[in-house]
Amino acid sequence: MALRHAVLAALLEGELSGYQLTKAFDLGVANFWYAQPQQLYAELTRLEKGRLIAGREVIQEARPNKRLFRLTDAGLAELEEFTAAAAKPSFIRDDLLVKVQAADHVDSEALIAQLSERAAFARAKIDLFGKMLRSMRGDHTEEEFLRHGHRIGPYLTCLRGLAFEEGNRDWCEHTIAVLRERQKAHVQH
Amino acid sequence: MALRHAVLAALLEGELSGYQLTKAFDLGVANFWYAQPQQLYAELTRLEKGRLIAGREVIQEARPNKRLFRLTDAGLAELEEFTAAAAKPSFIRDDLLVKVQAADHVDSEALIAQLSERAAFARAKIDLFGKMLRSMRGDHTEEEFLRHGHRIGPYLTCLRGLAFEEGNRDWCEHTIAVLRERQKAHVQH
DNA sequence: CCATGATAGTCATGAAAGTGACTAGTCTTA
DNA sequence: TAAGACTAGTCACTTTCATGACTATCATGG
Structure with a gap:
């Protein structure tokens, strides 16, 4: 339950597509979490099923259609709960x-x-x-x-x-x- | 293949038992890697099967018997190879x-x-x-x-x-x- | 006109990491 | 003298992460 919350936190910025998320979570840019595209798309699917985020399709002319996701109230509540729970200490693993x-x-x-x-x-x-x-x-x-x-x-x-x-x-x-x-x-x- | 090499590196210090390793890899002490006892014992078993480490039983009077592990030549070679290979960039994931x-x-x-x-x-x-x-x-x-x-x-x-x-x-x-x-x-x- | 590269994703599979519960004897301390 | 901590380790299971391969379309540069 870690990437899960990172995605929710990222969506606080507003509506984002899976592809935009992959950019934000890219190794070269990530300032708070890193993940690969496949993981993100999988997580988005799970989160949508759990109704913590909601997606809407955007039809585009010049490029492939995309789906924009936003946080639901349930998603925000989940994030709130997560923040209140004790965090495990981190360490470098390199x-x-x-x-x-x-x-x-x-x-x-x-x-x-x-x-x-x-x-x-x-x-x-x-x-x-x-x-x-x-x-x-x-x-x-x-x-x-x-x-x-x-x-x-x-x-x-x-x-x-x-x-x-x-x-x-x-x-x-x-x-x-x-x-x-x-x-x-x-x-x- | 990550914990694997961390264990090999730890055994450079000399012969250690699984239990001693769990102390070194403890969250409170670990300065270069952290892992739980179960992971370590499992990894030790795998490494021994692969002949990268060798264990010997030490019979003790006052406390449970233990097994001391040491690096084999193959283990050292593996570590050498690992060190030469490119490392993936690390990041905080917290x-x-x-x-x-x-x-x-x-x-x-x-x-x-x-x-x-x-x-x-x-x-x-x-x-x-x-x-x-x-x-x-x-x-x-x-x-x-x-x-x-x-x-x-x-x-x-x-x-x-x-x-x-x-x-x-x-x-x-x-x-x-x-x-x-x-x-x-x-x-x- | 063909090769990149960006946009936008999906599927399948394997490796690594983490969790809970459990055994069993000894030593310490309240 | 009973409770708890320390030594030493095992089994079973789940969750998370990571990898490789793949599908499309459009735009840009040489």
């Missing part, structure tokens, strides 16, 4: 951490390559999140916006995403530096 | 983010309660990670240890865990402050 855990026993070059790639990805997302934040707050300062804006939820999750990626970037860079330093030291023996 | 995404439409008090709880949890882990790091590096400074220590993998993942939890704590506190501020402003209307 292949890259497993690899670094094994750092002393595996090839450093391969590891450094992975870390560089991840750092690059993190920088790209930092950039993107920066832009998203600026566009959400418009002409206001962050402080102003958070005080008086009327949809701060997405802004706040985006801030977390930004900090997370900054953490990733810094850690990757630091780890690379450490591994390089040790390579040098090792060669000199 | 109930709490979903809840904050919906912040504008749900009860703030409930949300603040969740955030406080998470912040407290984060502080506890920060403390724990600090202790773990100190104990790993012994009398050395961090710089010294990372340069010359001979098992820095766990230290590095622990550093990431620490930064992650600091990020959680800061974000939770900031978000709480923002929500409180808005509550005040709302009441005054």
Whole structure:
């Protein structure tokens, strides 16, 4: 029951099609949840059956027809209930951490390559999140916006995403530096 | 194929029993992966069948017998291969983010309660990670240890865990402050 | 005029993760 | 001296996630 609520939360933004949702939940953009198209379409079907969302067909000329979904009252109630329930603590679960855990026993070059790639990805997302934040707050300062804006939820999750990626970037860079330093030291023996 | 490699990486530390692994993979301690006992025992069985680890029974007097597992050469090779392969980018997938995404439409008090709880949890882990790091590096400074220590993998993942939890704590506190501020402003209307 | 790429989705299947309930002996503490 | 926590693990089951393959149409660029 996790993707389920993420979809409901996304639909708070207004009516969205499955395809639009897939864009919002894309790995490259997602600031609060990630999922693949197939999962989303499946979830939408389930949610509609449960009457937590309602869809309507929109016939289009120039492109395939689509279905726009909106939250029902039952859906909003479900989300409310979910928010009140205790959350399980989260943790990082990342292949890259497993690899670094094994750092002393595996090839450093391969590891450094992975870390560089991840750092690059993190920088790209930092950039993107920066832009998203600026566009959400418009002409206001962050402080102003958070005080008086009327949809701060997405802004706040985006801030977390930004900090997370900054953490990733810094850690990757630091780890690379450490591994390089040790390579040098090792060669000199 | 994720827990699988995490278990292999954990066994780099030396022979461990299933029970010891469950301690290391516990939500309260895990600095690089989390899993439940049942998952671990199941994974250990699979890995042993695949000859990536080997177990030996240890008969004990005062407590139940146990099985100690160690990595085989095949297991180390598998881990090596895994490290060289491309990692998929990671992302946060957290109930709490979903809840904050919906912040504008749900009860703030409930949300603040969740955030406080998470912040407290984060502080506890920060403390724990600090202790773990100190104990790993012994009398050395961090710089010294990372340069010359001979098992820095766990230290590095622990550093990431620490930064992650600091990020959680800061974000939770900031978000709480923002929500409180808005509550005040709302009441005054 | 053909190859991409975007829009808009569907189906089937497998792998991974999570949950609840349960056994069984020992050690500690109120 | 009884209750609860710790050690050590197992069985059965469900939910969630992820993967690959597939169908259409339209627009754009070379």
